[in-house]
Amino acid sequence: MQTNASRRAFLSALAAGTGGLVLGGSALPQLPQGLPSRALRQDPFALGIASGDPTPDGVVLWTRLALDPTSPDGLGGMPSRPVDLQWQVAADEGFSSVVKSGTVTARPSSAHSVHVEVDGLGPGREYFYRFRADGHLSDTGRTRTAPTAMSPLRFVVAACAHWEHGYYTAYRRIAEQEPELVVHLGDYIYEYQPQGYTALGGAVREHAGNKCQTLADYRVRHAQYKTDRDLQAAHLAAPWLVAFDDHEIENNWAGPVSSTDAPGFQERRAYAFQAYYENMPLRRASVPDGASIRINRRVQWGPMAEFHLLDTRQFRDDQACEDGDRSGCDERLDSGRTILGAAQHRWLLDGLTASQARWNLIGQQVLMAQRDYRSGPGTELNMDSWDGYPAERARLLEGIRGSGAANPVVLTGDAHMHHAADLKPDFDDPDSPKVAVELVTSSISSDGDGYRDQARVAELLRENPHISYIDQRRGFIVCRLSEEEMRAEFRTLDYISRRGAPAKVSARFTVPTGHAQLNA
Template sequence: MNVDRRAFLTAATAGLLLPQAAPQAAAASSARTLRSDPFTLGVASGDPSTDGFVLWTRLAVSPLNGDGRGGMPARDVDVDWQVATDERFGAIVESGTATARARDAHSVHVELKGLQPGRDYFYRFKSQGRVSPAGRTRTTPQGETPLTFAVAACAHYEHGYYTAYRRLAEQEPDLVVFLGDYLYEYGPSGYTALAGRVRTHTPGKCETLADYRLRHAQYKSDHDLQAAHAVAPWLVSFDDHEIENNWAGPVSSTGAPGFAKRRAEAFRAYYENMPLRRASVQGAVLRVNRRVSWGSLARFHLLDTRQFRDDQACLDGVRAGCDDRLSDERTLLGADQWRWLESGLNGSTTRWNLLGQQIMMAHRDYKVGPGREVNLDSWDGYAAERTRLLGSLARTPNPVVLTGDAHMHHLAELKTDFDDPDSPVVARELVASSIASDGDGYRDRTWISEALQENPHLSYIDQRRGYLVARLSRDEMSVDFRTLDYISRKGARAKTSHRLMIPATTTGESAAAKAGAAPR
């Protein structure tokens, strides 16, 4: 029986499509059953390839237990998994058993191989007589198969409901690109000045492994977030709040002792709760810079703009008169990642090249009138390396930069010299607003007008919550900037507030130079 994708999404996240586990499947896991449903955190998939992907779940019978273990017993638990070509799991093509280990917070990562390229698959887990919700995922195609993908970032739980995740899921993208601040480390009301508090964080600021595990569990318990994970594979990367606000490499923004241990434990919890491949865990480093290709149509170059950077110049923040930010010696990416990125851009043979990264790349002057104030935590604080990167993008086939962090939609022209109006445009930067951070948002037309006038390479800003939906083909990329009027209560609809079309160009000619935009 063929089921409409949207009907699948609704039913799967409500648990309606799933029959009870067969007795033999329950027996295969353990004779000792858990007292309640262990699949309270949903399911997810990620990092697709032409023949596989990562499947994820984490068992938690009581997600908000203060020890971060989700109410699970201090023993390993077997988890059966199934992959099918249909929503009803009548045609199972792969299955097996994984072990949810107590030492890993009972998380499960299954890395699939040997599947068919460019097709949908459905997956679920079974354990202890229980069945998980089902998820839909897909392998990457061969050739120039069109792609619809969503871009999202910044989801402060206290600032509002995750309606934007639900609306994103309803659009059924092939892929979701998440660019950081999946969670926030603050204690209750630790950062609510702009938004107030709609919901409440678990007690305490995240500092220990148990704290981060518990915070991940609280966020993952949200059914709208679960729906977004269940609808498509994700490419995930972190920014700062998954660990600590504005951290930089080995440096804590607060100067608190023991940051290396805190960072390592936050990384561990992040891996435990995300659909990442095991290869991302490399000792004390959590490697999230990687490339994922969508056939010959597009290559995603995912960057890490936190782990290898120099400390922010001039004590961080939005400041004027900081000459240190212009130093040729300052690095945001680190030497190894820079070489990796340069090699990938220079050797790319795909039609489009999409850089997924966390912080605003375009120059942004926050001061109206004479003088200049810039955000030293963004690429403005690492201006020389940005100039070198933009020079590389000028030689890259059809580059587009995808960005999070700013809590506002931005559309920017990227130039090698932002002070020269005649400097050529080498790429477009598409900045996604937040899923929830900063609450309902607003549309202060006076403030927006002044910001656009001060920064003529910016053509669109919107302070409301939202996400991006991009449709990519050989000939063009169309982008919808989606916004919600409120998240302080449930039920908001999403609308396209701005639309952009970027035509593909020949190698060496910027796609952005010909791009046109039309408000909606």
């Protein structure tokens, strides 16, 4: 078990920008000799390291080697040969107690990325890990296995990090929270060409390369984002659960349909999925098969929580009414329209019915609660959200209610605004029962500094009485689970156009167990 002193030392290293680099302790396995002319001449760990998808006995360890991260060919300036890496997992950050180690090969065909599925670890334990390649040592990361006994859980919800729109201070603040888990719900990268999507206040930095269309384009974009030390710090602090939204491929894509009607979209999807897998701490079950990838999955956190991660892009019908934010769109009301696809819809409800967890956390990408943008009579809705698929939403919420699953909570990204809402099958009926709670995280950086238009927020809350809180500033959510309640803290940063903003608590809510409603 890590001591408070050693935890403080790890966090001090993060704050200093070293990423928890540890050079002492047990030596890593000896490197092969006799190939000095082929050795890497500089540090290949420019993209950091990460862990993810913990189980009671293991976790995924990830890294991708790069000497020149934004090299236009997408191969990071690496030589066109395999590179052997040594990895270690230890019970302490000094690596005096190494519990697992091994060697893995990074190959050019996967952009020199590796995914190590470590097993044989103890449940509910904190561990430290690192890699070594050709004499170069990575930073040290902290990870954790899932427990088997009932125990509290502290996790963070995050989404939407446009490189050009602001600095990633929020990621640094996430690392400082010492979460046991980070849940990232999409838009990890943005696919636009430089200055292709501008924010109020302009760009603070610029995308490398072109609009993402080829495999090289997506690899370059992921690599550029991964060079950010604040993002690296958030990965070093805890294991992540990740799921993509639209910008990892193309804005507002829907199943096989490109939002721009561009030719060759299936090929583009295949490129994007390959690059996504190469750059995320995912298990082999998510290795892409051409233009498809399995991202919906369940992660158990002992008897306390079960995470049901959804995919709201690959299986959805095209957005109604040409994807407009408008009123009077009868097409959206078609009872056969789906955002999940029939198989995933059944998968979710079957899993909820079988769940024995105290809390059932449904991680997904787009706003599930109805949100009317128009003040006064009539409605104005977002066709890319669940408002474009209201019949399936009503069926799903009725299914969640009928599943008997304990304490369902929907975790959502995409909106670039914090929301806290009650979910019910019919939002236009005041007597419709509350089925679940939805917590929507604002963005890490997308849309720039944000703003505090209290008058506009008041209008939105009047039009949407099931929504309790909205905030347009950047931020993330810190959640704490116990047997008795869930506590959610919405944290916001006043600016990201320059570095150093603190993350303030802007709102707090509790959800008592057995009560599908928000308490301020």
